[in-house]
Amino acid sequence: MTGARVDERSRSVAPGGEEPHVVIVGGGIAGLAAAEALVGTGCRITLVESRRRVGGRAASFEDGAGGLVDACQHVAMGCCTNLLDLMRRTGLDDAVRCDRTMWFIGPSGDRAACTPARWLPAPLHLAPLLVSMRHFTWREKLALAGGMLRLARLHPRDSPPTTALDWLRTSGQPDTVIRLFWQPVLESALGESIDLVDVVAARKVLVDGFLAHRHAADLWVPTVPLGEVFGARLAAWLASQGVVVRTGWKASAIERDAAGDARAVVGEGAHLPCDAVIVSVPWRAAARLVSDLVPEVDERLGGSPITAVHLWFDRPVVDLPHAVLVGRTSQWVFRSDSVAGASGHCQVVISASRGLLGDRAGLLDTVVAELRDVFPAAREAILRDAKVVTDPTAVLSVRPGVEAARPQSVTAASNILLAGDWTATGWPSTMEGAVRSGRIAAAGAATRLGKQAARLVPDLPRSALVRLLVGTGRS
Ligand SMILES: Cc1cc2nc3c(=O)[nH]c(=O)nc-3n(C[C@H](O)[C@H](O)[C@H](O)COP(=O)(O)OP(=O)(O)OC[C@H]3O[C@@H](n4cnc5c(N)ncnc54)[C@H](O)[C@@H]3O)c2cc1C
CATH class of the missing domain: 1.10.405 (Guanine Nucleotide Dissociation Inhibitor; domain 1)
Structure with a gap:
């Protein structure tokens, strides 16, 4: 985007302008994607996020040396067409690399490079x-x-x-x-x-x-910390396009008129008048803000925990970029190529970790023993530090029947749209699901305001043989 374009957008968002104002509540990937989709539509866009940084669950923490380490490694796949498109459109495509080989390490340590x-x-x-x-x-x-x-x-x-x-x-x-x-x-x-x-x-x-x-x-793996990708670079890109990004700003209520439509977002002692609101917060927070529009989601939706075990050895111990460890407690190990100067850092990711949460020391012992079993370099290495990070509601638990409880983006209030990886995108709770939800909500808000926002990009095309084997219907 040229400087001239940025200036033009800056002028167009001057206070008191004629453009309709869309407020996005929640600066996770869904909210960020909604903002990106609305850029260039002629709407004023304000995104409010309660934390210090945007990015939501795709977040990093600061290590002792001032670097950023992802709270939990995230990967995307080639089928994540909207996430990859978002990254291309916002100049973030240099922040991910594509790995075509998936390594599986079997119970006896045998390695399979699956390409x-x-x-x-x-x-x-x-x-x-x-x-x-x-x-x-x-x-x-x-x-x-x-x-x-x-x-x-x-x-x-x-x-x-x-x-x-x-x-x-x-x-x-x-x-x-x-x-x-x-x-x-x-x-x-x-x-x-x-x-x-x-x-x-x-x-x-x-x-x-x-x-x-x-x-x-194809595996798409971030090459820089997520806090940098989404928290800094995407936020800066949006700001350069005229989006007002307010962090540390928690929405406490949405003021509605007699018909139930949103008039303003209220929070931090302020009042943001708006023509449309995109509520892109997790389901429990959404149930608090617009309880009549997402009835019972709090009871009907549940989360699943994911644990990341971070290990800092005194030297590099994992000789593969990543590997799936089958038949063990450790499910997936990632070498931290994105952590500058921390070549001895690696992390082990364990999904659905609810059974492991009570015994942190036991979990650490198990994970370290498993790494020493499959990576010879780990046997001699000294473990300098370790950190266990668990998000108890990392993703929506996609149990039978849950699809019926996931709400659509469009709600009974004509100018309030829902977004978030938990909404009815047809996708599991992933970065791709979050981007799709943001784009769907942006399109809904834009339509309501007589504008047109960027829409979803199509899935990867299925070959004739796949269509023959699987049928033509979408999954
Ligand atoms: C441990 C872990 C591992 C994962 N691994 C992967 C992976 O490998 N691949 C993948 O694709 N996905 C992965 N995911 C899922 C992925 O992170 C999420 O699907 C995605 O980030 C969800 O984005 P979101 O915007 O829907 O929600 P969130 O990221 O939860 O964003 C919601 C935002 O709203 C803010 N907020 C809440 N209430 C308010 C309020 N009142 N006012 C203002 N702001 C508010 C929150 O602070 C938050 O920033 C993982 C998730 C976790 C936790």
């Missing part, structure tokens, strides 16, 4: 992935391929509510395949254990995240 083929049409591009998993017998590999096909062909509409684990067992998936493939893959992608997640959510991960396209399973 989808570039030269085979989807879904056959996954064949090398199956072949390289040496911890499975050929019989198990065939069972896994068959299970993938059956799950992909399961039509969400015809599926009675059931959990992924029940479905996998009923369809004859061997226990080893469930434990060493489905469990780590689905739990990492959905942030919830397979005995609780809806099989329909599991199908979505499989189809959109693996089968649909040769690039669907």
Whole structure:
């Protein structure tokens, strides 16, 4: 964006201007995406965030040396088309790298480098992935391929509510395949254990995240801390486009007129008059601000915990950028390439960690022992520091029946829109889901104000073979 354009936007947001005013409450990825989608629509945009930095759950903490460390490693996949588009449009595409190889480390320490083929049409591009998993017998590999096909062909509409684990067992998936493939893959992608997640959510991960396209399973890994990507750079980009970003500003109420429409956002002793509001806060906070528009979400939606175990060794111990550790407590280990000068730092991510929360010391011992088991360099290394970070409601728990409780963006109040990874985007609670929700809400607000905002970009196109195998309906 040129300087001239920035000046023009700055003029257009002068107080008292004619442009309709949209206030976005909540500066997580959903709120930030909503603001980006509204840039250039001729609306004044104010985003208020209660914390010191925007970015929400995609956050970093300061280590002792003044650097930023992500509270929990985040990764996206190639199927996250809207997140990647947002990053491109805001000049953040240099803050992520694309890794095509996923490393699996089996129970006996054997390593499988799984790289989808570039030269085979989807879904056959996954064949090398199956072949390289040496911890499975050929019989198990065939069972896994068959299970993938059956799950992909399961039509969400015809599926009675059931959990992924029940479905996998009923369809004859061997226990080893469930434990060493489905469990780590689905739990990492959905942030919830397979005995609780809806099989329909599991199908979505499989189809959109693996089968649909040769690039669907590409791993997009941040190369700089999230606090820098979203908290600083995206916030600065929005400000340069005329968006007023107010941090440390907690909305305490939304003032409504007799018809229920929003007139102002109230907080911090101030009063922000508005023509539309996008409420992009987590569900419990939304239930407090607009209880009549999201009735009962507080009771019907639940969160799932994710734990990150940060370890600072006296030297680098993990010789891979990241690896899925199957059949262990540690689920995914990441080498911290983004932590400047902290080459001995790595973090282990454990989704659905509710059973592990009581015994921090025991968890640390287990994780360190597992790392020493699979990474020889860790055996000699001295552990200098450790930190266990758990978010008890890291993601929405996508259990059977939860889809019916996720509200649409449009509400009964004509100028109040909802956003957030918990709303009905059709996506699990992820950065992609958050961006989609923000864009959907921005489009709704803009339409209400007679404007047009950036809309969702399409999913990766499905090949003819995928359409034949999976059907043409979206997952
Ligand atoms: C540990 C962990 C690991 C994760 N791993 C991944 C991953 O690998 N890949 C992935 O895609 N996703 C991952 N996620 C999920 C991802 O972080 C979220 O889906 C996404 O960040 C949600 O964004 P959001 O804007 O919907 O909500 P939030 O990030 O929760 O943002 C809501 C914002 O609203 C603010 N707020 C609340 N109330 C008020 C108020 N009254 N006034 C003003 N502001 C308010 C909050 O402070 C917050 O900043 C992970 C999440 C966690 C916690």
